Amino acid sequence: MGLNKKSVDDFNAKGRRVLVRCDFNVPLKNGEITDDTRIVAALPTINKLVNDGAKVILCSHLGKVKEGPNEKESLAPVAKRLSEKLGKEVKFIADYNVTGAETTAAVAAMNEGDVILLQNTRFRMKEETKPGDAGEAFAKELADLCDDYVCDAFGSSHRAHASVSVVTKYVREKGGNCAVGYLMQKEINFLGNAVENPVRPFVAILGGAKVADKLNVINNLLEKCDTLIIGGGMAFTFLKAKGYEIGKSLCDDEKIDYCKEMMAKAEKLGKKLLLPVDTGIAAGFPDPIDGPVDVTYVDSDKIPADMEGLDIGPKTCELFANAAKTAKTVVWNGPMGVFENPTLAKGTIAVAKALAETDATTIIGGGDSAAACNQLGFADKMSHISTGGGASLEFLEGKELPGVYAADDK
Ligand code: 3PG
Ligand code: MG
Secondary structure (H helix, E strand, O other), X not given: OOOOEOEOOOOOOOOOEEEEEOOOOOOEEOOEEOOOHXXXXXXXXXXXXXXXXXXXXXXXXXXXXXXXXXXXXXXXXXXXXXHHHHOOOEEEOOOXXXXXXXXXXXXXXXXXXXXXXXXXXXXXXXXXXXXXXXXXXXHHHHHHOXXXXXXXXXXXXXXXXXXXXXXXXXXXXXXXXXXXXXXXXXXXXXXHHHHHOOOOOEEEEEOOOOOHHHHHHHHHHHHXXXXXXXXXXXXXXXXXXXXXXXXXXXXXXXXXXXXXHXXXXXXXXXXXXXXXXXXXXXXXXXXXXOOXXXXXXXXXXXXXXXXXXXXXXXXXXXXXXXXXXXXXXEEEEOOOOOOOOHHHOHHHHHHHHHHHHOOOEEEXXXXXXXXXXXXXXXXXXXXXXXXXXXXXXXXXXXXOOHHHHOOXXX
């Protein structure tokens, strides 16, 4: 998917009210932001609009908001952190209505270069996430606040939500611009080039718990890459499909046939499909997750019936690292084992280290693999770490993302 979309560089925002959808869905612990990557990633677009003299109205969702609007899922901490990062006041409109009278008044009072942040769009849950008639009305309320709309919420761009895509209809209707921000451009350039136009050899590394979550990613990447590496919990379903005993290891029983199909497809296409040749096993999953665990390493076809595979073994680390080192482009999504546990993080560390050391373009899908890179200290060694979890996966599936699609073409 190329990006021939209008961007913030393609229209003059001076004096205009610009609504910017960000993904400020950041992790919080006791009201404190524990990782502000997504806030930092939004700064270039916000700064650009501020410097252009726009009136910048920011909006985002936060969390799942299962129990209705509540203080714990308020965007207040984001406004505070954003003010610090921008070095200027970000006025927060705490109204649970998001677009109510308080917001309208605040927008009316804005000067050029001012920044305000609206309340969590999921406080209008049904309207935001299931845009039917009510969602259309909410999207129109958002559009009424602004002259132009910018989507910079890559992490949310796989959601056809009112504030992500539906809003563009109403902004466009009144002649406003619907553009993408710099973060969206960057994400799509890295991920898009890797998948559609990779410098070869192109190696894709997939991990994580479940095959079922990544069916289409496996299928799509198998067609696009030269080598597909599968580790993490999902590798065990593949090993079982090869006829191995996998003991108590994770297995998607319903996906065994699918794994067989993928292995046959790889063979037919002449692609390398690498699976773990050895495995770190223990009597059970550590509890707590980072608690002590007694691990031994066995060949992957020798996992005892009463043991559970929880990491890749040292021979596999070498195999995967060598494959990654021969690549010119690497995309990685999903940890190789239970990386939250120091004893079971070895496989994930080995892969991260191999990627950190290569000159290849290295692209890390968001979510757990991004967390692993950050936590293990390799983040600044990668070419690109996506801010999207689900969004980067859907992108790697080759799907069209509503948040991208909705923007004006150039
Ligand atoms: C994410 O963190 O995956 C994005 O912010 C989207 O959130 P969601 O999965 O709750 O839609
Ligand atoms: Mg998600």
